[in-house]
Amino acid sequence: MTDTATSSVEKAIADRRAAGSGALVGYLPVGFPDLGTSIDAAVALVENGVDVLELGLPYSDPVMDGPVIQAATQQAISNGFRLRHGFEAVREVRARVDAPVLLMTYWNPVLQYGVDRFADDLAEAGGAGLITPDLIPDEADLWLAASDRAGLDRVFLAAPSSSDDRLRHAVEISRGFVYAVSTMGITGARSDVDKAARLLVDRLRGVGAESVCVGIGISTAEQVTEILGYADGAIVGSALVNALAQGGVSAAAELAARLAEGTRAASRRPDAGPSAL
Amino acid sequence: MTSDTRTSLQEQGPYFGAYGGRYVPESLIAALDELTEAWEAAKADPAFHAELDALHRDYTGRPSIITEVPRFAEHAGGARIILKREDLNHTGSHKINNVLGQALLTKRIGKKRVIAETGAGQHGVATATAAALFGLDCVVYMGEVDTERQALNVARMRLLGAEVVPVTAGSRTLKDAINEAMRDWVTNVDTTNYVFGTVAGPHPFPAMVRDLQRIIGDEAREQVLALTGALPTAVAACVGGGSNAMGIFTAFIDDPDVALYGFEAAGDGAETPRNAATITKGRPGVLHGARSYMLQDEDGQTLESHSISAGLDYPGVGPEHAWLADLGRAQYRPITDTEAMTALRLLARTEGIIPAIESAHALAGALELGRELGPDSVILVNLSGRGDKDMSTAGAWFDLIDADADQV
Numbered sequence: 001m002t003d004t005a006t007s008s009v010e011k012a013i014a015d016r017r018a019a020g021s022g023a024l025v026g027y028l029p030v031g032f033p034d035l036g037t038s039i040d041a042a043v044a045l046v047e048n049g050v051d052v053l054e055l056g057l058p059y060s061d062p063v064m065d066g067p068v069i070q071a072a073t074q075q076a077i078s079n080g081f082r083l084r085h086g087f088e089a090v091r092e093v094r095a096r097v098d099a100p101v102l103l104m105t106y107w108n109p110v111l112q113y114g115v116d117r118f119a120d121d122l123a124e125a126g127g128a129g130l131i132t133p134d135l136i137p138d139e140a141d142l143w144l145a146a147s148d149r150a151g152l153d154r155v156f157l158a159a160p161s162s163s164d165d166r167l168r169h170a171v172e173i174s175r176g177f178v179y180a181v182s183t184m185g186i187t188g189a190r191s192d193v194d195k196a197a198r199l200l201v202d203r204l205r206g207v208g209a210e211s212v213c214v215g216i217g218i219s220t221a222e223q224v225t226e227i228l229g230y231a232d233g234a235i236v237g238s239a240l241v242n243a244l245a246q247g248g249v250s251a252a253a254e255l256a257a258r259l260a261e262g263t264r265a266a267s268r269r270p271d272a273g274p275s276a277l
Numbered sequence: 278m279t280s281d282t283r284t285s286l287q288e289q290g291p292y293f294g295a296y297g298g299r300y301v302p303e304s305l306i307a308a309l310d311e312l313t314e315a316w317e318a319a320k321a322d323p324a325f326h327a328e329l330d331a332l333h334r335d336y337t338g339r340p341s342i343i344t345e346v347p348r349f350a351e352h353a354g355g356a357r358i359i360l361k362r363e364d365l366n367h368t369g370s371h372k373i374n375n376v377l378g379q380a381l382l383t384k385r386i387g388k389k390r391v392i393a394e395t396g397a398g399q400h401g402v403a404t405a406t407a408a409a410l411f412g413l414d415c416v417v418y419m420g421e422v423d424t425e426r427q428a429l430n431v432a433r434m435r436l437l438g439a440e441v442v443p444v445t446a447g448s449r450t451l452k453d454a455i456n457e458a459m460r461d462w463v464t465n466v467d468t469t470n471y472v473f474g475t476v477a478g479p480h481p482f483p484a485m486v487r488d489l490q491r492i493i494g495d496e497a498r499e500q501v502l503a504l505t506g507a508l509p510t511a512v513a514a515c516v517g518g519g520s521n522a523m524g525i526f527t528a529f530i531d532d533p534d535v536a537l538y539g540f541e542a543a544g545d546g547a548e549t550p551r552n553a554a555t556i557t558k559g560r561p562g563v564l565h566g567a568r569s570y571m572l573q574d575e576d577g578q579t580l581e582s583h584s585i586s587a588g589l590d591y592p593g594v595g596p597e598h599a600w601l602a603d604l605g606r607a608q609y610r611p612i613t614d615t616e617a618m619t620a621l622r623l624l625a626r627t628e629g630i631i632p633a634i635e636s637a638h639a640l641a642g643a644l645e646l647g648r649e650l651g652p653d654s655v656i657l658v659n660l661s662g663r664g665d666k667d668m669s670t671a672g673a674w675f676d677l678i679d680a681d682a683d684q685v
């Protein structure tokens with residue numbers, strides 16, 4: 001991974017790992033159910049134990065997302081979501097709580113906004129970087145240059161089906177963490193997170209990954225504990241979005257608190273952390 | 278690209294100038310690599326070609342004929358108009374050409390389940406047909422709006438044993454059907470091959486689907502030469518994703534004297550927001566795995582397209598078309614719903630051929646071209662499909678169905 005020293009995300013994750021557990025990464029889409037509530041909910045996640053925030057920019061064609069996130073982001077777009085709201089949300093969340101904030105966005109909005117302009121505005125708003133679900137390293141030259149220039153993190157995805165060469169490349173150019181896709185599939189809660197996740201994290205370690213978070217399908221504290229047994233962070237999305245949709249900010253906050261319990265359980269495990277590997 | 282010194286414009290992908298590529302989740306890359314390799318190997322394997330040729334001949338009924346349409350051409354300034362009759366193919370459109378190739382490829386890579394997206398239902402019907410022929414499981418994703426306006430094709434697919442999944446997300450048309458098929462593929466990629474229906478999507482689809490459709494132009498070039506003794510003045514095709522157009526253009530791309538015209542669906546009019554004229558009205562962006570022209574707002578959100586033709590109702594277009602447009606090698610023009618429907622009825626009344634509404638856009642374009650190019654010109658039109666599937670739409674448009682007729 002490049003330039004680890006500059007990454008606030010990597011530092012947040014490393015701090016939790018040093019404390020013996022690992023990080024909880026929480027996802028919510030900007031503008032759902034409306035801009036103000038999405039910001040309040042993101043703040044509440046951090047206040048309840050989320051270490052790194054991943055704010056999603058609603059997009060018309062989210063091929064990596066399951067029904068829960070699709071419905072939420074579609075509603076945000078119908079309610080008038082604009083890209084600039086993403087920067088507003090980052091700025092406001094950063095003013096209210098001290099946790100690094102990544103944006104999760106499909107590539108076309110960035111391309112249309114202008115890759116350099118997007119990087120500058122994100123850095124200016126206090127954002128840490130981008131997670132890019134449909135931008136593979138092979139197509140990422142513009143983003144590599146812009147993120148280097150603006151000092152932003154860039155989180156690429158690694159899949160169980162990725163070749164070792166592709167994993168190595170993703171690890172080399174990612175900054176912040178590498179996003180290990182737990183299972184072959186789209187976002188949405190699953191009752192059991194695949195064995196594939198553990199194997200993938202092992203393979204990523206084998207090609208030099210120091211900061212790996214596992215996402216897709218994680219919804220319970222038990223799953224968080226299990227994943228932090230071998231990974232540096234656990235990413236929860238659909239479950240939090242569902243809680244927010246069903247029970248508002250307080251329900252999302254409660255779920256975050258329960259999930260954070262999962263990180264503490266991980267720290268009590270004797271075999272926790274990468275030292276066990 | 279314009280400073281290119283090659284004598285041929287044939288491109289193999291992943292890039293067509295600044296367009297194309299693979300903008301997809303990492304989870305799909307292994308499958309795309311596998312398909313790319315399998316396709317390269319198949320292309321070099323005479324056994325594959327022999328098997329595909331036999332299917333074209335004995336199953337689809339190729340070569341498809343060409344038909345000169347003088348009574349129709351009287352309305353086109355006296356230009357000669359020749360139709361390439363893809364409407365006569367088994368299943369009723371050009372889509373079968375591509376599907377048979379991809380179904381053979383599915384067998385080669387050992388997968389037992391195929392998925393497809395469909396707009397007009399023609400690609401879905403072709404895929405369901407090939408799945409029945411090869412004994413594969415088949416799921417077809419189709420926007421809910423399209424399941425209604427192409428209900429006949431939904432019934433055909435189900436009769437053939439395919440599962441048809443109506444997609445209720447977004448604009449509930451082809452764009453959303455592709456999203457849903459991609460999600461299925463990401464989830465089931467171990468067992469499933471995605472049989473993509475047009476020259477859009479991530480590499481290798483644009484190049485592979487073109488290669489499988491180029492038989493249209495390869496045949497037509499010979500046939501027109503035999504009939505007229507010369508190459509045509511112009512070649513016309515409708516453009517949704519662009520597969521029938523690339524299929525007929527490719528054989529002529531290195532013939533600089535043959536003008537290439539793609540006709541896009543302009544819906545209510547290219548000057549209105551209700552259109553699907555992607556190259557005319559869009560700008561470059563990334564949609565469905567490739568960089569190309571697309572209809573989008575300032576933030577890069579895809580706009581809903583509108584066309585009476587389900588098969589052209591798509592806010593994107595294949596990357597090779599974007600490249601040909603920028604190079605000026607092909608020209609792309611808008612055709613409204615009204616122009617297309619008028620041309621559809623004209624062909625029916627003058628020649629006894631009822632075209633698909635998609636293909637009627639190319640016919641309307643040919644009428645326009647004939648008047649511009651004059652009586653000495655010869656225009657080859659890709660009649661990409663037949664109109665059976667469109668009878669309820671045409672019935673409503675022309676008020677052909679008795680209001681008090683018994684519902685059967």
Ligand SMILES: Cc1ncc(COP(=O)(O)O)c(C=O)c1O
Pocket residue numbers: 370371396397398399400474475476515516517518519520521522587588589633635636661662663
């Ligand atoms: C008859 C016919 N023509 C054309 C099209 C448009 O597709 P393409 O632009 O890929 O040829 C369709 C698509 O459904 C079709 O059914």
